Each structure stands twice: as structure tokens, then as C-alpha cells.
Amino acid sequence: MKELTLRRIKHKSFSEQYSILISVYKKLFTDEMLLESDVEKTLSMVVLFMKQTDEVMKRLGYRMALAYGIKTNDFRPLYDISLNSGVIPIAALISNLEDMPLDSGYYNKDSFLTNMVDSYIDNFRNGKIVFTEQQYVLNAFFDNNIKKTTTIVAPTSYGKSELIISAIEKSKNKMICIVVPSKALLAQTRKRVLDAGIGWVTKIVSHPEMHNSEYTSSVYILTQERLTRILNQDLDVCFDIVIIDEAHNLLSKDNRNVLLASVISILKYRSTETGFKFLTPFLADAESLNLRGGNYESKNYKVNEYVKSECIYIANYMAGNKSLEFYDHFLGEFISLENKAEDYYTYILMNAEKKNLIYFNRPKHIQSFAKKLADKLPEIRSKVIDVAIKEIASSTHEQYLLLYCLKRGVLYHHGSMNDAMRNYTEYLYRTCDEIKYLVSNSTLLEGVNLPVQKMFLLSIKKGLGNLKPSQFKNLIGRVNRFSEVFSSNKVNSLKMLMPEIHIIATDEYSRADSNFHSFCEKVMGVEKKDKDIIENVLLDGTEITDKNKYEYESVMTRLENLEEGITGVNDIPRVKTKVGLKLLENNISEIDIFDCEFEIEEKLSKFLNENKNEKISDSNTLMYVIYDAFISFIDSDSASGRNSLFRLKSDKAQTFYAMFLDWNIEKAPLPVMIQRFIRYWDSLPAQTPVFVGSWGDTKKEEMHRVVFTFIKLKTISEKINLAIVRIKEEEDFFDYVIFRFIDILNELELIEENFYKLAKYGTTSKVVINLIQNGFSRGVSEMLLKDYHHLIEFNGDNVSISPKIHEQLEGNGVGFLQRYEVSLNVINPK
Structure with a gap:
């Protein structure tokens, strides 16, 4: 008999059989009762579909067996299918059901066959967990290729976090870097590594300031932006293993993921011995992640088991x-x-x-x-x-x-x-x-x-x-x-x-x-073939056309200026000024650096001359210089200017962000910040539209986006809740957008040292800054130094905090927010 596929059974030549399938199938997923004849038809179709070589038909058979079991409480067909298709945890679960054991005539716990099957299941146990067949193979594949570049495609729940821990455990005294896409995932990954209690891991670097060029073995957990800063600061740093978590993000063309691809390119160029681990829950083809001119061989493993079947x-x-x-x-x-x-x-x-x-x-x-x-x-x-x-x-x-x-x-x-x-x-x-x-x-x-x-x-x-x-x-x-x-x-x-x-x-x-x-x-739809959408200009699968040619050339130019020889192209333009290089290092893509670098240099020189070589030491001057030397060179018609930075052309905006920075420097807590936001809004004229971004409900005449609101029309409760989200959004804008320019000015030695520390850390205290650089907030750092200094040991830039801190914090009634932050940075032996 010719193999069955979904397309074949939907064909008009199977119309009678297909109508029977539809009739029975609907009953499996609705409240309609299954007749005895329906049960016979269902199980016959399950057997038929599971015998096909077409993967979709096998999955349909599994789905019907699962739905049948849930509807009738007869899980014997599912038990057989699970054993034969490698989904061992389901078979183990069915054989140990407490509230509905398998029929004793079918599953006799004392029979030879049952004991043999249970012994087979035991081969897939890892502690209290029973692996699927492909989970078992995945772990073996990962361990056997620990030093090699690999791409792992495995759905959520398949233990990618455990693979990261395994890589660290099996790479003792190596340089390991885990690149994650967000601060939230950074904190979660850091905590997992800490809680794993891996003996050789004495320090986890999660901020650029924590890096030391003398390190020869350490674990780094960083976003691509933080890793970029380390690569710029230390031209010799390289790693033995680099793990890219959520690696599917590389396919995207947004600025962050082009930066991620740039970071991988630099690391690969610096050391051909580096083994990269690309971890992702979905990817149609592992080769979609190949870098343009990457020149490395990747061993790949993709899980294609079907376990959960959504309704x-x-x-x-x-x-x-x-x-x-x-x-x-x-x-x-x-x-x-x-x-x-x-x-x-x-x-x-x-x-x-x-x-x-x-x-x-x-x-x-x-x-x-x-x-x-x-x-x-x-x-x-x-x-x-x-x-x-x-x-x-x-x-x-x-x-x-x-x-x-x-x-x-x-x-x-x-x-x-x-x-x-x-x-x-x-x-x-x-x-x-x-x-x-x-x-x-x-x-x-x-x-x-x-x-x-x-x-x-x-x-x-x-x-x-x-x-x-x-x-x-x-x-x-x-x-x-x-x-x-x-x-x-x-x-x-x-x-x-x-x-x-x-x-x-x-x-x-x-x-x-x-x-x-x-x-x-x-x-x-199962008949829709998954296809990766590759848009990142640094990936081999992205076609360079007139639409993305400028972006591609800009990215390649940046790479060559940061890492000479990486592109293999000789006629790439080079920046001529120190400020031009700093702009490239900080990934300032909003400015045409090659066109403007001398003018920017001249503006900064003019500022120094007019101020008798005195460095920037106050917030108002800082915001003015950022606008005059950098933001003024952004094209007002560009997307970046329209969306964020170009708002700083306004004197009022410069004053606001200077005020915002001063609030942070003076350690204003959030409740105080909320009140100050509301007072600031209340001081505005009645008909003043206030920019609130995505929380807006009106627009200015010259703009298309609804990003403003008339704040005077809001209730006090609405103002409070708007202030809370806007404070976070303004902090993010300041930290991730504006502060790039502050870092550039500092690297050019144009900012007074203590003022820079206040702007970045909110303090000039060396020990507080040390704790902040080791992952703590300023507030928690100051609390630890004040009340728990006896549990803290400083050794140069390294900080060691006794695990006893957890018990003492809880015993002293310290709140969850502070205790949780400590748990992200100090191992808890519980």
C-alpha cells in the first residue's frame, strides 16, 4: 500500500474514509460520547497512522491516542506508542499512575515482560528525572562535543539550562562566556550557576568592570552590550567556550542582534580554538546561524520528538x-x-x-x-x-x-x-x-x-x-x-x-x-513548512541588496576599525580621530561618524577651550555637551532621531534629564521620585501635552504616533501609576541610550572623575562601587556594608560574601526584594 500523508487522506478519492476520520476525531475533542464502534475506528486509525513513515501522520496517530486516553481513561495505546517512539517519561508515568493503574491483565507488575520494560525505562533515568530518548541522546551529544562548536535546537523543557551547567562542570579552569539577551535572563542564569555549587567557579563576571585581563579561568555571564565593552577594553581577551543562549535572535536585523553577530565574529577571529554553543528552542535549519565568512564547522543536534499536543x-x-x-x-x-x-x-x-x-x-x-x-x-x-x-x-x-x-x-x-x-x-x-x-x-x-x-x-x-x-x-x-x-x-x-x-x-x-x-x-498548521527568516546582514543566509547594502557596509566598516584584518577587505575607510573610534566602539549607529568625526572633535575642543580645560562636573553642562557634540549631528528625519535621541534638541528636555540624573545622584528613592514627577507635571501649563511614549492617548499635530497625554486630565492615581512606569522607561533611556555618550566623554577624559562615578554608580565610595560591579544595587551594597560587613571579604577587586548572609538577612526580617537580590549574587547552600 502506498504511504499515507495528510494530503492523500484529504484527497477526494479518500472522501468516505476522511469523513469517518472527521466524525470520530471531533468526538475526541468535544463532549460528544464515543460509541463502541467509534472506539474501534479510533484505535484502528491510530495503529494505521503510527505505521506510516510520514512524521506528520505518526504525530496525528499519537495525538489521537493521547486524546482517546484522556477521554476514556484507557491509556494502554498511549503506553505502547510512548515506549516505541522514545517518549519514555509518558510510559513511566502511565505505569505508575496512583489514581488509575493500568489494567492488571495488561500490566502485571510481577510479570517478566513488565519487569523487563521497567528495566528498559530505568536506562533513561537521571536521578528523579526520566529522559525521553532524544533528551538522552542530546545530553550525550553535548558532552561528547564539549570543546567543539555545536548548535542545539530543543524545545522548552528539554533542559538547555542543565546543558549550560554541564558545560561549566566539564570545562574546569577554562574561560567560559554565556551570552544572554536580557538582564532578566542574565540574573536567572547567574543564580542557576551559583546554586549549582560548581567547585572551581569562584567568580562570575557579569559586568565589564568586573573583568580583569589577568584572568585565565572564569565564568562570564553577559549581554552582548556588556561583552562588547570588555572586548573594546581588552584587545587580547578570548574564551575557550562561548554559549549563545536564545540563539535564534541572531536571525533578526535589529541593532542588538547585529551587535551580537559582531561579537561572535570578533571572538572567532581572536581564537580559532573557541568552541561556540548555540542554544535555541526553535530553528528550521542550523545553518541559518552561519556567519558570513565565519569559516567554522558546527556539529548540530535537533530534537524532533512530539510530546505535548496543544488544543x-x-x-x-x-x-x-x-x-x-x-x-x-x-x-x-x-x-x-x-x-x-x-x-x-x-x-x-x-x-x-x-x-x-x-x-x-x-x-x-x-x-x-x-x-x-x-x-x-x-x-x-x-x-x-x-x-x-x-x-x-x-x-x-x-x-x-x-x-x-x-x-x-x-x-x-x-x-x-x-x-x-x-x-x-x-x-x-x-x-x-x-x-x-x-x-x-x-x-x-x-x-x-x-x-x-x-x-x-x-x-x-x-x-x-x-x-x-x-x-x-x-x-x-x-x-x-x-x-x-x-x-x-x-x-x-x-x-x-x-x-x-x-x-x-x-x-x-x-x-x-x-x-x-x-x-x-x-x-x-502542520502542513506549513517551517522556514527561518534570516535578516541579519552578518549572517550568510541574508542576501545583500540595494535595501540593506548601506547597513552591511556600515557594520563591516565598524568591525574592521575595531578588529583590524577581520573582514579581509583592504579598502575599508578608517576613522581618523579618537572620538570617531570611541563612537564605533560604543556602537553609535545614529551618527554618520566618518562624515562628522572632525566636527565633533572640534566641538569638544571648543568646549574645553571655552571652559579653560575644566572637565564636566555638573549635570546641566553634561547634557548640553552631549547634545551639542553628538545629538546635533543626528539627522532629524532618521528613525532613531524621531523615536528617542532627537528629543534632546529641546532645552526643556536637556534640563529634565539633567534633573533626572541629579535625582539618581542624590539617592532619591522611588516614592520620592514619584512625587517629584507628579510635582513636575503639575507645574506645567494646563494644555501642555506630556511625552509618555507607549502610554500616550493623544498626538501632536505634526506627529503620527500617539505618544503624548494631557497630564492635567489624569486622576492622582493615574498620575502615580504613570509616573512609576515612566521612571523605569526614563531610567532605561538614560542607561542604555544617553549613557553611551557619557562613557565616551569619560574615555576621552572630559568628565571629572568623581562626577562620572556619581553619574554611573551614585557614589564615590570604592567599596560600594566594588559591590555594584559585582552585581549588587547601590541600596543593597550600602546595606550590606553597614549591617553585614563582618561577612564580606575584599581581595583587590574580588568580593567574597559568606553564605551565612542568607540566614542572617531572614532572621533580621529583611524584605524579599533585598534578600532576593543577594540570592542572585551569593551562593545559598540550602
Whole structure:
């Protein structure tokens, strides 16, 4: 018989058989009862599909066996399939079910066959964990190629974090660098490495200032920006192993990922012996990550096991509708279901599990929805929540919206919350049973692991476009991670293998022209072949055309100026001034450096002459020089100028950021900053539109973007919550955008030394700065030195803190926010 494929069984020549499949299949995923004849047909089709060589047909057979088991509590077919297809944890779980053991006639624990199968399963045990067949092979592959360049493509839950720990353990006294895409993932990775208690790891470098050129063995955990600074400072530094986490980001053309590709190119150029480890949850082809002219061989391993099989629902509440459909991504069918929920809030409450993630694209929508959802829920009595509310209120404001939501079991999480608050949010959601709902966006896409049992998407967008297939699959992969599925021997654990994903269309949060059917087919349809979208000009798979030629030449020019000989091209232009080189080192792409470097140099010389060679020592002068010497050379029509930096052309903006820097220097706590923001807004004329970025609700006549608001029309509570998010966003703008120019001025010796320390660290104290450079905030650094100095030991730039600090902090009633920060930087032997 000719092999079956989905396309063949959908062909008109199979119309009768296909209609039988559809009839039975619908019953598996709805409340409709299975007749005895349906059971026979179902199991016959499962056997038939599992015998095919086509991978999609095998997955369809597995999906039907799983759905059949969940519907009938007969997991014998799934048990056989799991054993034969290498999904060993499922077989182990079924054989040890506490609330519904296998039929004794089929699975007799005392039989020879059963003991033989159990012995086979034991081969895949690693402590308390049972690996799948490909997990087992993956770990062996990684260990056997520890020194070589490898690309690992493995879905969420396959233990990529454990691979990182394994690489460190097996590379004693080597130089290892782990590159992560965000500060949140940096903190999480740092904590994992610390908690692993690897004997030879005595120091983890996570800031450029912690680097010492004399190090010959150490672990570095850095973002690409921090690693760039180290490469610029130390032209000889190189590594034995470089691990790129979330490596799929390299495909993107944004500035950060072009910088990441540049960093990899430099490291490879400096040492041909460096082994790179590219780790990613999704990638169609490992060769998509090949650098242009990279000239290195990569060994690749891709996991293609099918374990979880999602159920996609579309609830449409747009334009007065109340429809509900089940989308099957194998058959491409949309099956109509009865929807008993009158509105989408009720729909979520009716379908919610104990832990639910609600996805939005925009932080503004996250907070507005969280408030409305909390309005519909009763207050919760919980000591844990009461303690959290008290601590958060004392460090922010008692009218902080997060507190209102938290009291009702709702949390939210987005990039406009400060790091400490996001850490606390994750901790509370993870550990507090009373908290059922987390409203978030793509900040959770990269490596943040939380318990999620159901997901509701009220937006299908990420940024300006729709979620790509890889992004959508990565997002829904967060639901029912293996560690949660296989944590107990209950039938409900098997039900978790079919996580529910609910896409909800609403007038309030969806575009009127959104096509949810088309979206589902594009991101989940099994007949759609996955294809990597390669846009990074430094990757081999990106075609250089007239559209990206200028960007490509600019990137190559920067690389050649930083690392002579790296491009192999002789006629690349070279910067002629020190300031030009510093601009390239700091990745200032907004300015045409070769066209402007002499004028910039002249402006800086003029400033020194007019000030009798006195260095910059106050915030107002600093902001003026940054504008005059750098920002004024940015084209006002460019995207970068329009979006951020060019706002500094305004005297008022320069004054504001000078004031903002002074607040940080004087150690103004967040509650004080909030009050100062509100006082500043209240001092403005009544009809003054205030720039608030993505939180805006109006626009200026000459602008297209809705990034302003009339602040005088806001209630005091609205002002407080707007101030909280705007303080974080302004801090980010200052730290990641403006401070690049402050660093350049400092490297050119134009800033007075103590003023630079105040601007960067908020202090001139050497020991406080030392602690900050070792990963602590200024506030926690000062607390540790004041109250726990007896547990701290300084040895040059190295800081050693006794693990006893954890017990003493808890015993002294120090709050979670400070204790958690310490736990990120000091090993806890518990």
C-alpha cells in the first residue's frame, strides 16, 4: 500500500474514509460520547497512522491516542506508542499512575515482560528525572562535543539550562562566556550557576568592570552590550567556550542582534580554538546561524520528538459575536462549539486553571486589562500576599495598581516595571497558590520559566507585527513544562500533555481587520513548512541588496576599525580621530561618524577651550555637551532621531534629564521620585501635552504616533501609576541610550572623575562601587556594608560574601526584594 500523508487522506478519492476520520476525531475533542464502534475506528486509525513513515501522520496517530486516553481513561495505546517512539517519561508515568493503574491483565507488575520494560525505562533515568530518548541522546551529544562548536535546537523543557551547567562542570579552569539577551535572563542564569555549587567557579563576571585581563579561568555571564565593552577594553581577551543562549535572535536585523553577530565574529577571529554553543528552542535549519565568512564547522543536534499536543480555541467577541471554535492544526478544521460565556472576562474565569498566563502585546493593555479583571474578583486573605503588599507599597506607593491586582490574585509583568518588581512578581506567581492570573507580554518569551497551566491570548501581535510561527510556538511551549507534567503520578498529569491555548478576539484589544483563522493556520498548521527568516546582514543566509547594502557596509566598516584584518577587505575607510573610534566602539549607529568625526572633535575642543580645560562636573553642562557634540549631528528625519535621541534638541528636555540624573545622584528613592514627577507635571501649563511614549492617548499635530497625554486630565492615581512606569522607561533611556555618550566623554577624559562615578554608580565610595560591579544595587551594597560587613571579604577587586548572609538577612526580617537580590549574587547552600 502506498504511504499515507495528510494530503492523500484529504484527497477526494479518500472522501468516505476522511469523513469517518472527521466524525470520530471531533468526538475526541468535544463532549460528544464515543460509541463502541467509534472506539474501534479510533484505535484502528491510530495503529494505521503510527505505521506510516510520514512524521506528520505518526504525530496525528499519537495525538489521537493521547486524546482517546484522556477521554476514556484507557491509556494502554498511549503506553505502547510512548515506549516505541522514545517518549519514555509518558510510559513511566502511565505505569505508575496512583489514581488509575493500568489494567492488571495488561500490566502485571510481577510479570517478566513488565519487569523487563521497567528495566528498559530505568536506562533513561537521571536521578528523579526520566529522559525521553532524544533528551538522552542530546545530553550525550553535548558532552561528547564539549570543546567543539555545536548548535542545539530543543524545545522548552528539554533542559538547555542543565546543558549550560554541564558545560561549566566539564570545562574546569577554562574561560567560559554565556551570552544572554536580557538582564532578566542574565540574573536567572547567574543564580542557576551559583546554586549549582560548581567547585572551581569562584567568580562570575557579569559586568565589564568586573573583568580583569589577568584572568585565565572564569565564568562570564553577559549581554552582548556588556561583552562588547570588555572586548573594546581588552584587545587580547578570548574564551575557550562561548554559549549563545536564545540563539535564534541572531536571525533578526535589529541593532542588538547585529551587535551580537559582531561579537561572535570578533571572538572567532581572536581564537580559532573557541568552541561556540548555540542554544535555541526553535530553528528550521542550523545553518541559518552561519556567519558570513565565519569559516567554522558546527556539529548540530535537533530534537524532533512530539510530546505535548496543544488544543487551540478561538473565542470571538468582536462586533457583538460570541462564537467559539476549536482549531485542529493537523486536519486544518475549525470546529464550532457552544460558548456559554457572555463576555470575554467571564470566558477566562470559566476556563481558568490554577495558574493562567494572559498574553498581550502592549504594557498599556496589560495594566488596563489586569485592573478590569481584578475588578471582577474578590479580595484574597493570605499572609504571603499581605506581606508582599506591605513591602511593595513601602518601596513604591500605596496606590500602585499592582497592589490592587495582587490583593485579588492577579499579577502583571512587563518591561516598564523595574527589575526588582518583576522578580517579586515572578516569585509570587510561582510560589503563592492564591495567585491564579499573570498578565504579561513577550518579556516571558526568553528563558523565564514559570508554572502555566492555561494560556489566553488577547493579542496575536509582538511589536508591530503578528507573532511569527516560531515565536507563537515558543510562547505556548511555556504552558505545562515537563517539570510540571511529570511531577506527580496522577491522571491529570497526562491531561497536561494537551495544554489549552485560548485566542480571544475583542473590539477593545484586537484590530478590526484581524484574521484569526488565517493566523492559526499560519503559525500552527502542520502542513506549513517551517522556514527561518534570516535578516541579519552578518549572517550568510541574508542576501545583500540595494535595501540593506548601506547597513552591511556600515557594520563591516565598524568591525574592521575595531578588529583590524577581520573582514579581509583592504579598502575599508578608517576613522581618523579618537572620538570617531570611541563612537564605533560604543556602537553609535545614529551618527554618520566618518562624515562628522572632525566636527565633533572640534566641538569638544571648543568646549574645553571655552571652559579653560575644566572637565564636566555638573549635570546641566553634561547634557548640553552631549547634545551639542553628538545629538546635533543626528539627522532629524532618521528613525532613531524621531523615536528617542532627537528629543534632546529641546532645552526643556536637556534640563529634565539633567534633573533626572541629579535625582539618581542624590539617592532619591522611588516614592520620592514619584512625587517629584507628579510635582513636575503639575507645574506645567494646563494644555501642555506630556511625552509618555507607549502610554500616550493623544498626538501632536505634526506627529503620527500617539505618544503624548494631557497630564492635567489624569486622576492622582493615574498620575502615580504613570509616573512609576515612566521612571523605569526614563531610567532605561538614560542607561542604555544617553549613557553611551557619557562613557565616551569619560574615555576621552572630559568628565571629572568623581562626577562620572556619581553619574554611573551614585557614589564615590570604592567599596560600594566594588559591590555594584559585582552585581549588587547601590541600596543593597550600602546595606550590606553597614549591617553585614563582618561577612564580606575584599581581595583587590574580588568580593567574597559568606553564605551565612542568607540566614542572617531572614532572621533580621529583611524584605524579599533585598534578600532576593543577594540570592542572585551569593551562593545559598540550602
